[in-house]
Amino acid sequence: MKVLIVGSGVAGICLTHELLRAGCDVELIDNGKNASSVVAAGIINPLVFRRMTLSWRVSELIPFALKTYREIEHRTGTSFFHPLAIRRLFASEQELEFWKKKQALPEFSDYMETLTEEDLNFPLEQNTFGTGRVKRASYIDTDAFIQANRIHFHTAGILSEENFNQEELDPESAIYKGNNYDYIVFAEGKDAKYNPLFGYLPLQQTKGELLTIQSANMYAAESLNRKCFLLPLGNQQFKVGSTYAWDTDDTIPTEEGKQAIMENLKSISNERYEIVEHKAGVRPTVPDRRPLLGKHPEFPKMVIANGLGTKGYMLAPLLMHELVNHLLKGTEIDPESHINRFESLMHS
Template sequence: MKVLVVGGGVAGICLSHELLKQGCEVRLLDNNRNASSAVAAGLINPLVFRRMTLSWRISELLPFAYQTYREIEQLTGTSFLHPLVIRRLFASQQELEFWQKKQLLPEFEPYMEQLTDADLTFPIEQNTFGTGRVKQAAYIDTTPFLEGNRTYFASKEILLEETFDHAFLDPQTGVYKGEAYDFILFAEGKDGKYNPLFSHLPLQQTKGELLTIQSDTIYGEESLNRKCFLLPLGNGRFKVGSTYVWDTDNTEPTEEGAQTIAENLRSITSESYEILEHRAGVRPTVPDRRPLIGKHPEFSKMVFANGLGTKGYMIAPLIAHELVNHLLHGDPLNPECDMVRFEKE
């Protein structure tokens, strides 16, 4: 089986590894202009704080992601998966009470530490209603992840550094630039919106901005969260984010974005800091917040793998596994991910 993967972000990387693992001949085409995976903080958080609920399919996604990333670390000789404690600063008495109730439920126990007096009296000035600690969280250090995989695929002569050109594609036969493929998988992130084969799908472009800051006085033993996330990177450096601007593919950072992040950060700390870097990216999102995967309704060799949204690093490994099993073995897709839910009749 010969497969071309278009797009070298987290989705394309996970798809390429899964295809190789299952014995396929793979080519990964990437233009090295990543607009989401390279900018993302790479946080893996099993909870949704706003309603104090579990992330979608967390009991399946989380162990599969950890297993996959450890395997990729071994293959590429890089280190990018880092365990993390996320401490939520409760924003209200109601949020505290939600945590107190849900920490006793069997399905929440693997992801919530039982509240202690130390959590409730955590010594930070913005702690008004107490804090709670998330278990099994982590983050992917995105730079070594992306660079390590590019180096690995290049060493295997798998990587093609160029932009895909639909003028050279025959979608019926799966021939691209004279090469015949059993499948062509489009994992193009925000640029999937411009793919003429899949323009009927409701892929959205959601901009987010991120700061990297330096401070010798901000607490850096855990990741703090309220209105924004404060992710410690070591040596007094932190990533802080993020913002949400809908329906734009502009990847330029803005002063307004920086001000929004700074204002949100004040809900966590009033300590001083220096801004080292300000970046912006565009996430591929979907109205129902579920991935868009599956075969084109007319051209069965053309496949879409997109819409991983804000939790792409947590979602990508299992979704890639399920899509490859669908293509190679005919396994059914999860109906919440199958893009047929949006196909026109």
Template sequence: MKILVVGCGVAGICLTHEFLQADCEVYVIDNGKNVSSAVAAGIINPLVFRRMTLSWRVSEFIPFAYGKYREIEQTIGVSFFRPLVIRRLFPSEQELEFWKKKQLLPEYSDYMEELTKEDLEFPLEQNTFGTGRVKQASYIEAKSFIEANQKHFRSRGILLEETFNHDELDAENSIYKGTEYEFIVFAEGKDSTYNPLFGYLPLQQTKGEVLTIQSETMYSNESLNRKCFLLPLGNHQFKVGSTYVWDTDNTIPTEEGLNTITENLKSLTSEPYTVLEHHAGVRPTVLDRRPLLGRHPNFPKMVIANGLGAKGYMLAPLLMNELVNHLLHGQEIPKDSHISRFGDPTHS
């Protein structure tokens, strides 16, 4: 069965591994303009701090992602998956009280360490209301994940380094540049907005900026979080971010982004640092914060895999597995992930 995947970010990479495992003949096209998966911090955090709730379907996504990333590491012979402790510095008495209540609930206790005296009195200058540790967090070294997977696909002769030209697609017959495919799966990230087949879906472009900094004196045993994240990378380097600017397609790092991040960082540390790198990317987001998966209503061999939003590294492994099981074995895609929730483009 011949498959074409368009886009080699985290969605396209997970899809390609799934199709390879199912013994399909798969090709993946990428134009090398990755602006999301390669820029991301790659943090997998089971909690949503803003509301102190669990992330959507966390008990399914986390174990599946861990297993899948370990499997991909074995397949490509490169290590990129790192366990992580995230330490939240509570911004208020109220959030401390939330944590105390929630950690007692069975569904939360898997993801929140019970607060200890050491957590409450944690010796960080910025600790005012205590701190709490998140369990089962991790991060993917995003840039090496993307580069190593693309290198692996290149060595197998299945990475086509070019732009997919929609004018050369015969969607009715699933033929692209003269070759017929069983499925063409579009995992184009924010560029799906310009896809003539799937442009009707309400995908938003949410810009984010992130810094890589160096500091000899910053706390580096755990990732700290309040207003922003501070992720230790080793060798006294850290990632810090990020920002959210809605409805913008441009990926130019800005002075404003830099100022926001450096201002937010003050809520975690006042240690001196130098900025080594400054990048911007665009997240493919959907207002209801759910992905966009499924076949086109009129061209069932044309498929979309998108809408991973701000949590692509946590969601992609299981969602892409569910999509491939749907395409190859007819397994239902959960309703809240399916594009049918946005209706049929011909009846709009």
């Protein structure tokens, strides 16, 4: 089977590995302008803190992500996957009570440490309601991940850095630039909004900004979270983020975004720091917070793999595996992810 993939963010990369593992002939096109998968912090967190709920399908997603990223590390000869201790500084008494109620439930016990006196009295000035520790979290060094995979695919001769030209596509027969494919999969991130085949889908462009800071005294033993995240990178450096600005595809960092992150960081630490880098990217999000996967309703050789949003690094390995099984074996896509939930929008 011959497949063309458009886009080499985390979705396109995981999809390429899955197809290669299945013995497919794969070509990958990317315009080199990806600004979401690189800018993302790459944190894989099983919890949604505000109401202390579990992330969607977390019991399947996390083990599969761990296995997949270890395999890709081996295949590319690079280290980018790191276990992570996350400590949540509770923002209210209600959050503390949510944690207390849920830590003993069987479905939560794999992801929450039982609260101790040390957690409640964690020695940070900003700790007013106690803290809780998350289990089975991790993070991807996104720069290393993207760079290693691009080099790997370049070396294999399957990655071309160019823009995809819609005028040279015949969607019915899946012919592009005179070449025949069994499927063409669009994993374009935010740019799917401009794809004439899939533009009817309610993909949102959600801008996020991220700081890299340096501080000699900032707490670095765990990743701290309250209003923002503080992710220790080593060598006294940290990533801090993130912001949300809806309906924009501009990837220019703003003073407003920087000030918002700096203000939120005060809820974690008052230590002095210097800003080393300030980046912005645009996430592909969906109003119902579920991905966009599946074949085009009228051109079934055209496929979309998009809408992974803020949890892309946790979602991509398993969901791309399921998409490949759908294309090669006809297995069903999770109905919450399938684009047929929006089919009525196509003709509206």
